[in-house]
Amino acid sequence: MERAALDRWGKGDPSGFLEISAPDVVYFDPFLDRRIDGWDALAAHYEPVRGKINISRYEMDNAKVQSAGDAAILTFNFVSYGGTEDAFRWNCTEVYRRSEGKWAIIQTHWAFTRGERPAD
Amino acid sequence: MERAALDRWGKGDPSGFLEISAPDVVYFDPFLDRRIDGWDALAAHYEPVRGKINISRYEMDNAKVQSAGDAAILTFNFVSYGGTEDAFRWNCTEVYRRSEGKWAIIQTHWAFTRGERPAD
Numbered sequence: 541m542e543r544a545a546l547d548r549w550g551k552g553d554p555s556g557f558l559e560i561s562a563p564d565v566v567y568f569d570p571f572l573d574r575r576i577d578g579w580d581a582l583a584a585h586y587e588p589v590r591g592k593i594n595i596s597r598y599e600m601d602n603a604k605v606q607s608a609g610d611a612a613i614l615t616f617n618f619v620s621y622g623g624t625e626d627a628f629r630w631n632c633t634e635v636y637r638r639s640e641g642k643w644a645i646i647q648t649h650w651a652f653t654r655g656e657r658p659a660d
Numbered sequence: 661m662e663r664a665a666l667d668r669w670g671k672g673d674p675s676g677f678l679e680i681s682a683p684d685v686v687y688f689d690p691f692l693d694r695r696i697d698g699w700d701a702l703a704a705h706y707e708p709v710r711g712k713i714n715i716s717r718y719e720m721d722n723a724k725v726q727s728a729g730d731a732a733i734l735t736f737n738f739v740s741y742g743g744t745e746d747a748f749r750w751n752c753t754e755v756y757r758r759s760e761g762k763w764a765i766i767q768t769h770w771a772f773t774r775g776e777r778p779a780d
Contacts, residue, residue: 566724566735568751570775574737575722575751602695604686606766608757609729613767615686617694631688631695633753633769637728646726647733649753651771655690 541643542614542634543600550595550620554586562637562644569650570657595620610638611646617653629653661763662734662754663720670715670740674706682757682764689770690777715740730758731766737773749773 541560548556558579567576567585576582603616618630635647661680668676678699687696687705696702723736738750755767 564726566726566733568735568753568771570771570773572751573774575724575735577724604695604697606684606686606755606757608731608755608766611728611731611733611755613686613731613755615688615695615767615769631692631769631771633688633755633767635726635728635731635733635753635755637726646728647735647753649735649751649769649771651688651690651751651769652775653690654693655772655775655777657775 541636546598546600546618549593550598552589552591552593554583554590557645557648558583558586560643560645561648562639562646565644565646565648567648569648570652594622597621612636612638612643628657661756666718666720666738669713670718672709672711672713674703674710677765677768678703678706680763680765681768682759682766685764685766685768687768689768690772714742717741732756732758732763748777 545556563579565579567582576585599619601617606613614634616632618632620628631651631653633649634645636643637646665676681699683699685699687702696705719739721737726733734754736752738752740748751771751773753769754765756763757766
């Protein structure tokens with residue numbers, strides 16, 4: 541699920557993530573002043589980047605899933621490459637919740653590895 | 661649990677977090693090249709800062725808990741003040757898992773809000 545959503549994201553389509561996010565999803569990324577709460581707010585945050593992202597390739601490193609009842613916690617280091625070879629390096633945590641047999645993301649946390657953006 | 665551990669952390673005592681972290685805890689912070697896996701590795705990461713942290717006060721803003729069976733996902737924005745009024749601003753996700761009636765952290769993710777460290 542995560543890889544399918546990432547593949548679409550890398551082509552400028554945030555709907556891959558929106559389609560697998562729950563109504564009560566919460567979200568952090570390093571461009572925000574505070575947490576985003578709820579699907580509608582997340583959709584509004586994603587909409588301006590639709591069509592503007594172009595990830596030529598990425599690596600999902602060190603992926604791990606922990607399970608706790610109806611929750612699955614996916615963590616990984618992510619390296620994305622755009623038009624240049626300057627990579628963005630990320631830490632990512634996704635919490636998926638199973639509800640009526642269906643998994644959906646209830647928490648997303650993206651951060652820069654070592655707190656650093658790559659040079660432009 | 662989180663506030664009690666933060667209070668001890670702010671006085672230079674990382675054991676508050678270690679005592680409520682599970683053996684299989686995973687951990688991200690902005691000083692690392694990659695995720696830390698497991699309690700022993702987390703303890704080794706914390707040990708060098710023992711006695712060296714002094715948070716004079718902090719704010720836990722916007723705290724939210726989502727539940728999913730035996731998991732509870734705590735997210736908040738955190739503002740910590742040290743010797744000066746320059747605040748560190750953080751995004752934090754903690755995933756707690758209930759096992760045999762006891763809650764323990766299985767995932768910690770700290771990141772700088774807006775990906776920025778404060779000026780020294």
